[in-house]
Amino acid sequence: MNDTLEHIRNFSIIAHxxxxxxxxxxxxIQICGGLTAREMQNQVLDSMDIERERGITIKxxxxxxxxxxxxxxxxLNFIDTPGHVDFSYEVSRSLSACEGALLVVDxxxxxxxxxxxxxxxxxxxxxxxxxxxNKIDLPxxxxxxxxxxxxxxxxxxATDAIRCSAKTGQGIDSVLEQIIKQIPxxxxxxxxxxxxxxxxxxxxxxxxxxxxxxxxxxTLQKQDKILIKSTNEIHTVDDIGIFTPKRVVTGLLKAGExxxxxxxxxxxxxxxxxxxxxxAKTKDAPTLPGFKRIKPQVYSGLFPVSSEDFESFRExxxxxxxxxxxxxxxxxxxxxxxxxxxxxxxxxxxxxxIQERLEREYNLNxxxxxxxxxxxLVTQSGDIQHIDNxxxxxxxxxxxxxxxxxxxxxxxxxxxxxxxxITLCVEKRGVQKKMNFVGKQVSLQYxxxxxxxxxxxxxxxxxxxxxxxSLDYAFSHFEAARMVxxxxxxxxxxxxxxxxxxxRDYSQSKGRAIVETMKDIIPxxxxxVAIQAALGSQIIARSTxxxxxxxxxxxxxxxxxxxxxxxxxxxxxxxxxxxxxxNVEIPQAAFLAVLRIDQS
Amino acid sequence: MLIARIPLSLYIHxxxxxxxxxxxxxxxxxxxxxxxxxxxxxxxxxxxxxxQDLPFAANRxxxxxxxxxxxxxxxxxxxxxxxxxxxxxxxxxxxxxxxTLEANPGAIEHQKFLDFRIAGINRLSIGVxxxxxxxxxxxxxxxxxxxxxxxxxxxxxxxxxEINLDLMYGLPNQTVCEVLRDLTAAMDYSPSHISxxxxxxxxxxxxxxxxxxxxYDDLIADMQQQGSYLLTQSHFQQYEISAWSQPGYxxxxxxxxxxxxxxxxxxxxxxxxxxxxxxxxxxxxxxxMPNAYINSDMSTIAQEKQLLIEELPLEFFxxxxxxxxxxxxxxFQQYTNLPLSKITSQLDxxxxxGWMHPYQDCLQPTSFGQLxxxxxxxxxxx
Numbered sequence: 001m002n003d004t005l006e007h008i009r010n011f012s013i014i015a016h017x018x019x020x021x022x023x024x025x026x027x028x029i030q031i032c033g034g035l036t037a038r039e040m041q042n043q044v045l046d047s048m049d050i051e052r053e054r055g056i057t058i059k060x061x062x063x064x065x066x067x068x069x070x071x072x073x074x075x076l077n078f079i080d081t082p083g084h085v086d087f088s089y090e091v092s093r094s095l096s097a098c099e100g101a102l103l104v105v106d107x108x109x110x111x112x113x114x115x116x117x118x119x120x121x122x123x124x125x126x127x128x129x130x131x132x133x134n135k136i137d138l139p140x141x142x143x144x145x146x147x148x149x150x151x152x153x154x155x156x157x158a159t160d161a162i163r164c165s166a167k168t169g170q171g172i173d174s175v176l177e178q179i180i181k182q183i184p185x186x187x188x189x190x191x192x193x194x195x196x197x198x199x200x201x202x203x204x205x206x207x208x209x210x211x212x213x214x215x216x217x218x219t220l221q222k223q224d225k226i227l228i229k230s231t232n233e234i235h236t237v238d239d240i241g242i243f244t245p246k247r248v249v250t251g252l253l254k255a256g257e258x259x260x261x262x263x264x265x266x267x268x269x270x271x272x273x274x275x276x277x278x279x280a281k282t283k284d285a286p287t288l289p290g291f292k293r294i295k296p297q298v299y300s301g302l303f304p305v306s307s308e309d310f311e312s313f314r315e316x317x318x319x320x321x322x323x324x325x326x327x328x329x330x331x332x333x334x335x336x337x338x339x340x341x342x343x344x345x346x347x348x349x350x351x352x353x354i355q356e357r358l359e360r361e362y363n364l365n366x367x368x369x370x371x372x373x374x375x376x377l378v379t380q381s382g383d384i385q386h387i388d389n390x391x392x393x394x395x396x397x398x399x400x401x402x403x404x405x406x407x408x409x410x411x412x413x414x415x416x417x418x419x420x421x422i423t424l425c426v427e428k429r430g431v432q433k434k435m436n437f438v439g440k441q442v443s444l445q446y447x448x449x450x451x452x453x454x455x456x457x458x459x460x461x462x463x464x465x466x467x468x469x470s471l472d473y474a475f476s477h478f479e480a481a482r483m484v485x486x487x488x489x490x491x492x493x494x495x496x497x498x499x500x501x502x503x504r505d506y507s508q509s510k511g512r513a514i515v516e517t518m519k520d521i522i523p524x525x526x527x528x529v530a531i532q533a534a535l536g537s538q539i540i541a542r543s544t545x546x547x548x549x550x551x552x553x554x555x556x557x558x559x560x561x562x563x564x565x566x567x568x569x570x571x572x573x574x575x576x577x578x579x580x581x582x583n584v585e586i587p588q589a590a591f592l593a594v595l596r597i598d599q600s
Numbered sequence: 601m602l603i604a605r606i607p608l609s610l611y612i613h614x615x616x617x618x619x620x621x622x623x624x625x626x627x628x629x630x631x632x633x634x635x636x637x638x639x640x641x642x643x644x645x646x647x648x649x650x651x652q653d654l655p656f657a658a659n660r661x662x663x664x665x666x667x668x669x670x671x672x673x674x675x676x677x678x679x680x681x682x683x684x685x686x687x688x689x690x691x692x693x694x695x696x697x698x699x700t701l702e703a704n705p706g707a708i709e710h711q712k713f714l715d716f717r718i719a720g721i722n723r724l725s726i727g728v729x730x731x732x733x734x735x736x737x738x739x740x741x742x743x744x745x746x747x748x749x750x751x752x753x754x755x756x757x758x759x760x761x762e763i764n765l766d767l768m769y770g771l772p773n774q775t776v777c778e779v780l781r782d783l784t785a786a787m788d789y790s791p792s793h794i795s796x797x798x799x800x801x802x803x804x805x806x807x808x809x810x811x812x813x814x815x816y817d818d819l820i821a822d823m824q825q826q827g828s829y830l831l832t833q834s835h836f837q838q839y840e841i842s843a844w845s846q847p848g849y850x851x852x853x854x855x856x857x858x859x860x861x862x863x864x865x866x867x868x869x870x871x872x873x874x875x876x877x878x879x880x881x882x883x884x885x886x887x888x889m890p891n892a893y894i895n896s897d898m899s900t901i902a903q904e905k906q907l908l909i910e911e912l913p914l915e916f917f918x919x920x921x922x923x924x925x926x927x928x929x930x931x932f933q934q935y936t937n938l939p940l941s942k943i944t945s946q947l948d949x950x951x952x953x954g955w956m957h958p959y960q961d962c963l964q965p966t967s968f969g970q971l972x973x974x975x976x977x978x979x980x981x982x
Binding site for chain 2: 524526548549550551552553559560561562563564565566567568569571572575
């Protein structure tokens with residue numbers, strides 16, 4: 001083995017969803033022989049079912065590949081990153097383990113906003129960014145225009161950008177070759193005191209915590225006594241190695257390398273992401289700059305439909321949070337829904353994924369209440385409070401001010417759709433900060449209320465721009481706004497779990513839209529169900545789900561009661577998916593009615 | 601509880617039809633080529649099947665017989681004559697024993713109905729379904745309304761005193777007017793009984809897989825409401841959710857099901873319900889596929905199970921609450937061998953919700969409750 005670091009290249013791929021990152025990664029693995037043909041399955045890196053189904057990557061992963069160029073074998077460490085705005089935090093930590101990043105852009109669609117944001121993160125981290133134009137096999141590919149766009153929008157040299165097609169394999173060899181030529185090898189001293197950065201940690205039922213680490217200095221070996229800097233706890237390394245993407249034991253990792261360690265750590269909080277590992281005997285080795293923790297942006301209540309499931313729900317959340325440090329939760333009780341948890345998520349996608357995993361992997365039946373952002377309240381006494389739950393909003397008379405979170409939003413959109421996008425931003429109470437024409441695209445910067453952006457703004461943006469507009473946003477500040485609490489009453493009973501915080505100017509129309517949407521979601525029952533929206537004691541909208549007139553099955557046949565029983569069981573199971581509030585059965589979807597009105 | 605006090609009926613299943621209808625989820629199969637030979641073997645098997653279940657009769661006499669299908673009228677009167685006379689050697693038939701045969705219009709002759717009468721059958725149930733050809737076609741029936749009318753005329757002239765006509769409502773594109781016209785057409789023949797039921801899409805049917813567009817719920821409710829009014833005006837009495845009769849002509853056989861009585865079930869896929877020793881209740885059903893049933897060397901039983909105590913209230917009410925008048929309160933203990941105290945708290949809740957009448961004398965659904973029977977039964981699920 002080589003003792004210098006000259007043969008190592010650590011890199012990530014920055015790409016928008018659908019721009020072909022996973023396919024490109026698969027190609028690398030194939031060319032470098034990380035897996036046999038039989039083991040190759042499309043998008044091998046996306047190991048969770050949900051990842052593969054949705055075609056997205058959620059967790060960071062790494063692959064170590066051997067690539068031979070001019071008789072010299074290089075070790076390529078590729079750290080995969082998530083491509084969705086909800087998980088941008090994970091992108092930054094993957095980047096911090098690399099010296100270079102491939103900016104993969106669809107040669108037909110052009111640059112998208114989120115790639116721009118990630119690209120700047122990479123440049124800030126001092127990475128060499130290497131633009132790549134993918135999908136050149138497609139008829140609509142226009143690599144020259146897109147190269148120009150990269151230069152105009154991001155401001156990096158792109159005339160020599162490699163053109164390739166991950167799908168057909170065209171140009172992939174030159175991508176690999178240029179990785180060797182353009183991305184610098186890591187700098188580090190294998191003999192210095194150990195400093196290794198934890199890029200990610202996850203929990204495995206058999207092995208305990210597995211941490212993905214980048215060794216900056218020193219050498220880490222099996223049986224070493226290590227110290228986790230923030231917890232100050234000492235562990236023994238049981239296993240150490242790399243992913244190819246299979247887990248391969250190597251016995252050691254040296255400065256510049258990326259791989260995994262297993263050290264009998266019981267939960268991921270014992271190996272926090274961004275922390276530094278050193279040897280027990282060099283406990284004074286400096287802590288590496290980590291990455292700042294980001295806070296959840298979206299909160300909602302999750303309640304088991306059946307109250308008996310509360311304990312298993314708590315256990316499921318505990319287990320899930322073993323692998324997802326960004327998931328936070330605390331107990332919540334609702335008059336309507338009983339006991340559950342208020343959970344904080346990185347965004348709507350994150351929320352959907354968590355709910356889906358809880359239901360799928362833990363066989364739970366859950367109600368999710370409408371997502372909300374955090375509001376800042378100034379009370380009469382001058383105190384500042386934050387609330388993450390509309391039902392906890394005090395009487396307006398007790399407050400001097402309600403402040404809503406504002407996000408700085410960057411949007412890239414082809415000129416043709418500019419009008420639509422501006423209309424949308426105005427509708428969402430946006431304030432324009434900048435507008436630049438770059439080639440065929442327009443770069444827009446808006447300050448928008450976070451509450452408006454997190455709820456399907458992205459979906460609307462996509463639909464009004466035929467999928468071409470892209471979006472990136474980050475929290476900027478709190479700002480006073482005329483927010484009010486919109487209550488929903490079902491058969492005259494206020495349902496706390498349905499309350500929303502909305503802007504006063506939109507409260508009437510929102511109230512009307514919600515009761516209408518809920519009317520279509522709530523099935524007809526034995527009696528009329530009145531749905532009302534109210535501001536304080538004033539009812540602003542009402543609709544009624546008319547009573548069913550009968551629910552009886554026609555015939556019992558030849559003494560065979562078994563099918564009748566099956567029918568009853570099916571009926572009961574259907575109701576199990578609903579929550580009884582008062583005497584009304586409310587389907588899960590009704591609690592998220594607010595998400596549907598924005599789509600219509 | 602004395603088993604002797606629980607009436608015992610007999611259900612005989614004939615699993616063949618000329619053609620399977622797309623809405624039908626009964627155990628029925630297309631009539632095969634060698635039907636005459638098959639008929640003889642099948643009757644033999646029915647007798648064997650009956651003798652096998654005979655111990656459950658526990659010396660009771662027979663309360664009613666129902667020959668259903670399929671299309672039992674495809675079999676010859678001779679076959680039924682042989683079957684019934686053989687059975688009567690093994691079990692005592694009550695005087696005036698109701699013996700019903702299901703018949704489907706189309707391919708039926710006058711003489712055959714006469715011969716069914718002579719064979720001992722005294723009640724005919726004719727699967728008319730509709731008097732409108734477009735609906736019959738959509739339902740996949742092989743007959744026309746003209747053939748249905750002919751079949752009724754044959755039955756009348758064969759001097760069947762008890763005739764039931766099966767009619768359906770809630771058919772694709774059907775209007776309230778059409779429903780009323782069907783009922784009027786049926787009543788013009790003064791049948792003793794009308795089974796008037798709503799088309800439902802059952803799993804494992806063609807309609808379930810490729811559902812036709814059915815009238816919306818409120819329209820179906822209108823059909824039901826207006827049709828009921830018409831039937832009542834015409835002196836038909838509703839005694840069960842879909843059963844209407846002239847006074848005194850209720851189907852004894854169906855009443856026994858709905859009163860939670862016992863029944864032996866013979867024939868392919870037939871279900872039986874037996875009160876057995878220690879007053880437990882057993883359900884037993886037979887091998888479903890006709891060929892497997894005929895060729896079963898050892899036994900025709902597909903499966904049997906004893907009802908659990910906690911299942912009994914649901915099983916009891918699933919049947920009894922279909923009856924408009926309900927059943928005497930005492931029959932709960934009589935038929936289930938459970939004390940009424942087991943269910944009084946649930947009954948109180950039913951009464952409080954307005955789903956059942958107070959239960960001093962009768963366990964009876966309110967008219968509102970009967971319209972929501974499925975919701976009521978859900979409350980009785982174990």
